[in-house]
Amino acid sequence: MSIKKILIANRGEIACRIIQTCRQLGITTVAVYSQADRYARHVAFADEAYYIGPSAPDQSYLNIEQLIAIAKESKVDAVHPGYGFLSERSAFAEAVAEAGLVFIGAPISALQLMGSKSAAKQSMEAAGVPCVPGYHGDNQDAEFLAEQATAIGFPVLIKAVAGGGGKGMKIVSNDSEFIDALNSAKREAIKAFGDDAVILEKYIEHPRHIEVQVFADTQGNVVHLFERDCSTQRRYQKIIEEAPASYLTDDTRVELLNTAVDATKAIDYVGAGTIEFILDEEDNFYFMEMNTRLQVEHRVTEMITRTDLVEWQIRVAEGQPLPKNQMSIQAHGHAIEVRIYAEDPDNKFLPATGVIQALQFTEAENIMIDSAVQQSDEVSIHYDPMIAKIVVWERDRKRCIRKLKEALNASYLFGLKTNMAFLSSIVSTDAFQSNAIYTNSLDKGDLDVEVPLEAAVAAIYVDSLYQQAPADSLWQQGDQWRLNALDRSVTVAFEYQGEQHQQTVVKVGDEYRINGTHYYRIHPKDNCHLFHKQAHVIHKGKRFELLLPDVESQSAAGANSNQLNAPMPGRIIDVKVKIGDAVNVGDSLLVMEAMKMELNLKAEKDTVVKLVEVCADQQVVADQLLVEFEES
Structure with missing residues (x-):
């Protein structure tokens, strides 16, 4: 047809x-x-x-x-x-x-089989595909699952049977944490997938996430389109994907690709699919799951194989054979994709909402932008916080990383928090550039992704303001920036990574003296994007996001330090404390659901609960008072 x-x-x-x-x-x-x-x-x-x-x-x-x-x-x-x-x-x-x-999409039989992680594991084991040790059965009794976890050996991973995207997934370090983690995983799973069943797996300490793009037609032809590395993740969700996985040995790659094709054939699959594996430190790989759909990261595969996988999907759905056989599918160069999320990396990746006031994504040869957002769009609480993808291709991985950094540093989005600066920092780390990132590196804090604030940023900022900002701009208001004539001192106040900074700059010729000590010269490639109270500054390849402090909101925050307010709109799932409870730093106070994720709101100091203003299943708005504490 x-x-x-x-x-x-x-x-x-x-x-x-x-x-x-x-x-x-x-x-x-x-x-x-x-x-x-x-x-x-x-x-x-x-x-x-x-x-x-x-x-x-x-x-x-x-x-x-x-x-x-x-x-x-x-x-x-x-x-x-x-x-x-x-x-x-x-x-x-x-x-x-x-x-x-x-x-x-996939055949109904494959959707039913692979839609259950337990059934999928059982079918793969029957086909001889290696799987991570664990419990994949139907018994969902909490005490039984706790016994299975102990038998497997901690740490264990709880995974929603119908899950994906890190939802309904929890790492448990010991038996005392298991029941709370199980309940949380089940709550997330029922909201996201309508099914709270889970499986248990042995948690691999230093895992890599490798997946193989497979395709099959109705004539029985099955091919792979090589592998992708998706190890750069936060909260079990991918944020950077690349193809190929350049650290794999030839022998491991061949075995991995052949195993993926065999697994696809074993279930009589049709259409686009992805076989996901976890790779341990000895390069042993284990089946995790099969995604019976197109993946977010399909673009990197398209770039290295020069194909259009959506076109392949349509052709196969029409009953046509695959456009290429295995011998004619070749890999060319290297491609990397970064996911732009509306979230705050400096606040535990809390999802962000708001109206996009201005945005710019780099357009250039071999750079692809997948986005559906535009100026004046509102990013709401209702859907996934991913708002765009930047995908780049180059002849090799080193050149690809350099092009990606340039693309990130030339892009900006104003109006809400994003992870663009964070992504730029990650790809600049030695760990990323040397292929030394595991799926848990970011969550464990193993990567040094903090960008040191250089005094030169203030100088670049002042220079950019002086050259670009109109006379009636917010940036020129004396009560905020106190911008004096540039032959005298200029005091710049700004917020960087949640902390307040103030620097005094004196311009001497083409150089600036910062806080009376250091000289900095403006670099030709330095760039500054300004919009209202927000700015992105790129200096020596490093990206900074600066915010002009709002004096009123800052003082209000200080006055309300004995209050816990809702970080964003959402729904209260569970209230862990009551009036009179003594809590310590890190104790869980409330569990809140927002943007399809559970947020565990914890105490930030030792204190006593004075008031609890919300109850379970209550909808809350941003900044709404949730818990009040006794005065310190």
Whole structure:
């Protein structure tokens, strides 16, 4: 059959990505949108768009009945689920098939099998694919699971059976922590996937995350498109992916790729899939799971193999054979992708919300930007905080890292916190450049990603302000910056990584004297992007994010130091304390859900609880008072 019209049952960046390929193939696209996405980029990009429901995912993008109704109304031939949401739900694929439409994804049998981590492990073990030792059975009794964890040996990893993206996943160091971690994993899993079943695995201390892109057609052909390294993660979620994994030996790579193809054949798979492995320090690899969909990081594979995997998906769904056989798929150069998240790396990667006031992503040869956000868009609490991807290609990994740093340092986004400066810092570390990063390196604090604040930043900043800022700009207001004539001293106050700084600068010719001691010369490649109270400064290849302090909010924060306020909008899951409780630094006070993740809010000092202003299942807004403490 020939597919002429496709409904995209997704939103954001992946919806735009699918539309891009459909346009090249002359295929008409139909988008869906929630209340929060009424003016989203993917809506305008598609040929047609239909309202799907309220902002909450379970009332919109997870509403199978409504999606099928729109598919019928718009008279599409096929449905593409993208990734996330319903992409791996067998019930959705069944509903699409019952409606007489083509599901551009895995077969229902594979979705059912691989949708359960326990069943997937059992099927792989039967096929001779090595798996991490653990418990993959159906018994979900808490005491039984605690016994299994003890038998496996701590540390153990709790993983949601229907999970992905780090949700419903907890590392447990000892038996005393197990029940609390199990309950938290189950709560996350039921919210994210509608299924709270878990499995247990032995936790590998220094793991690498390696995955193989596989593809199969209805004629029985199965190929791999090489591997990706996804070891740079935070909170079990990938933030940097690259292809190929340059540290693998030839023998390990061949064995890994062949195992992935054998695993794909063993389950009679069709379409795009990813076999994920964990690699230990002795280069032994173990099956983790199979993602029966397109991956976020598919772009790095496309870059090194010069393919369009969305086009492959459509062709296979039409019943056509794979466009290439294994011998004709070659790897060229190196590609790296970074995920831009709306989050605060200086505050435990807490998701950020707000309106995008200004943004710029680098456009250049062999640099690809996948994004669905634009100026004036609001990043809400309802969906995943990933807002863009920057993907670069070069002849080798060293050149690729250099190009990526340049792309990051020339990009900016104002209006809410992002991880762009953090990503720039990671790729600058010796550990990243020497392939010495493990999946737990960031969470354990093993990487030195702190960017030292150089006094030169203030000099660059003042110079940029003097040259770029209009006379009526906020930056020129004397009560904040006290910008005097540059032949005299200039005092610059700013916030950097949550701390307040003040530096005095004197300009002498083309140089600046900082705090009366050091001279710095402005470098031609130094760059400064300014917007309202926020600035990104690049100096000697290092990226800094500076914020002009708000005097009123700073004083308010000081006055309210005996209060715990909601860091962002969300829902209270559990209240751990009551009035009169004595708490110590690090004690859990509340568990809050926001942007599909659980946040454990902890005490930051030894104190006594005076008031508890919220209860479980209560919705809260940003900065709402949650707990008040006795005066120190």
